[in-house]
Amino acid sequence: MVSISVTDLDRARDFYGETLAWGSPLYDLRDAGWIEFSVGAASGNIAVTLAARGWTPSTGTTIVLSVEDCHAAVEELRRRGVRCDDAQEFPGFVTFADFYDPFGNRLQMCSPA
Template structure:
């Protein structure tokens, strides 16, 4: 049997489908706090953020396309305290589910963008 050669060296971008780039830019940049886009190409239907900085993190893109809300593939964002993050995002008007704790493993919660796309956030249990 031959050894499998690794072709992939990480994940570059995870894309979220949206119907309104201006509204999506505002939500992800200001409400979620992703900051300024790395690339902002509305003429190409593409906005790219690097929410954790540029130190090898995966970028999140907003792509205007034939859209249906994402509920299968889920982007999971790291936070210091999931319970506090739920409270803060709700204060900002974001629909969030209650945080769930798996003792000894993780605390996580789902949140939704204005288009119905599900994201999650997690912190230590």
């Protein structure tokens, strides 16, 4: 499991649960500052946690999610209002694209080339 810091749990619940279509959280522990989503048996869980004061968005460690078609996923997320970089291809290896949550955290998706 990995955890992403956010400044607004309600907004994070909407983004990760509805915009990214991860559904209802497995754990929604608002008083503890913790919401946890399942992103599939093979991928594990992702938690969003309430950030401490002075927090800045993550740009170091990147959560990478597998998708069937990176180009199609970019278009769908953009349609939902998500900031996405253009997909990049490494022929014969992988196609990937960065996208960002409402708090500026960078995530990435990838698919076969």
